[in-house]
Amino acid sequence: MHDGIPVREGLFTTAADGSPRLLAGRCPNCTAIQFPLASTCQMCGAATTEEVLVGGDGATLWGWTAVNAAPPGYRGEVPYGFGVVELPEGLRLVTRLTESDPSRLRFGQPMHLVIDRLHTDEEGTAVLTWAFSADGER
Secondary structure (H helix, E strand, O other): OOOOEEOOOOOEEEOOOOOEEEEEEEOOOOOOEEOOOOOOOOOOOOOOOEEEEEOOOOEEEEEEEEEOOOOOOOOOOOOEEEEEEEOOOOOEEEEEEOOOOHHHOOOOOEEEEEEEEEEEOOOOOEEEEEEEEEOOOO
């Protein structure tokens, strides 16, 4: 994992085993899992959710592309990979991918969660975000 500051607090953390995890919410009423963590359930409207850690190993790739032109306000490097990954918990996320060459990816490819440098701020500190990497690429 890189040294730096998160792009936003409350998105990811490090689990007890040292691996990165996303901070999600599970509804105690309907059991739906949502990311990012929110105080209410987006599925049934329940007034509370319970924090759960999701992600890690066991994710699969559903769709992907490369972003070759920087979106407005984006300060990171291009190209970068972008895709849909399904987590073992059943949640599908639109997410950054560490692989920017679409020809190196395939449907159903095993993926794992990593913490990656998004850009460097004005003070020279790395700003970190989550991304998914192909298994075997650490």
